[in-house]
Amino acid sequence: MKNNRQKILILHPLYIDVNCRINKCFMEYALVTGGSRGIGRAIAVLLARNGFKVIVNYHANDREAQKTLSLITQDGGVAELLKFNVADNNACMAAIDNWQQLHPDDYISVLVNNAGIRSDELMALMDVSDFERVIQNNLLSFFYLTRLLIPQMVRHRNGRIVNIASLSGLKGVAGQTNYAASKGGLIAATKSLAQELAKKKITVNAVAPGFIRTDMVEGLDEMSLKQMIPMARFGEPEEVASLVNFLVSKEASYITGECININGGLYS
Numbered sequence: 001m002k003n004n005r006q007k008i009l010i011l012h013p014l015y016i017d018v019n020c021r022i023n024k025c026f027m028e029y030a031l032v033t034g035g036s037r038g039i040g041r042a043i044a045v046l047l048a049r050n051g052f053k054v055i056v057n058y059h060a061n062d063r064e065a066q067k068t069l070s071l072i073t074q075d076g077g078v079a080e081l082l083k084f085n086v087a088d089n090n091a092c093m094a095a096i097d098n099w100q101q102l103h104p105d106d107y108i109s110v111l112v113n114n115a116g117i118r119s120d121e122l123m124a125l126m127d128v129s130d131f132e133r134v135i136q137n138n139l140l141s142f143f144y145l146t147r148l149l150i151p152q153m154v155r156h157r158n159g160r161i162v163n164i165a166s167l168s169g170l171k172g173v174a175g176q177t178n179y180a181a182s183k184g185g186l187i188a189a190t191k192s193l194a195q196e197l198a199k200k201k202i203t204v205n206a207v208a209p210g211f212i213r214t215d216m217v218e219g220l221d222e223m224s225l226k227q228m229i230p231m232a233r234f235g236e237p238e239e240v241a242s243l244v245n246f247l248v249s250k251e252a253s254y255i256t257g258e259c260i261n262i263n264g265g266l267y268s
């Protein structure tokens, strides 16, 4: 049993900082893209609650990103914001390079590629730019960012990569040829990268949510859609976060190359 003085000392930031440096930082860094709202926010909050130092990436909405940061810090967690566009290769390189310069002794051991968009339209009516934009945001972003973090994960023989895909990428959805292609590509890339990195103790998995209650599904007819779902409801961002939290944990060390559905029983 620790006495009160020891307990106070252990909670003191200076003690944590010194201890952190002695142990070469026992808290690991997790980068969550698109963390200013929705599923990304829920993941960031849960990973921070479970002891990760969370780097919350966001693109534009400073106010919502600050809200994610406050949720984490009010909960006693540690987080920082990192604003950049994951769909821009140069922006990804600049952001990671800058972060690494500010944290020369650290590395990012967990990457959650969550940022994504949709722009639905029947393919015959879809603009080229809408197809390209969705591929750029949902699939190329995975390549731009992940490749930058792999070398450090390999060096440390430790890493977790989780890609947020979609049921659409497994079964296809009318009006989502662009989105389904991006998420289907992400699932295939997950399986390939998992095989490349397995020997280095880095796992790579995908999560395929069905309908999750976030801004992304706003405007959809929930009443009629939920009749198709065996659980008769949309999922919550926190439920997806729980799955991601498991996949990045030590307990999930033998799971790689998987795409795990989280959809209330809504299979193709």
Ligand code: NAI
Residues within 6 Å of the ligand: 033, 034, 035, 036, 037, 038, 039, 040, 057, 058, 059, 060, 084, 085, 086, 087, 088, 114, 115, 116, 117, 137, 164, 165, 166, 167, 208, 209, 210, 211, 212, 213, 214, 215, 216, 217
């Ligand atoms: P959301 O629209 O609430 O959040 C997406 C986040 O990604 C936003 O914060 C947005 O700013 C960010 N983002 C988009 N493009 C970005 C970029 N270029 N750079 C940085 N950040 C960017 O949507 P939600 O529902 O939270 O989606 C999260 C992920 O889950 C997405 O990849 C989405 O495709 C996927 N998903 C969501 C489902 C749902 O029913 N909500 C179902 C299946 C998959």
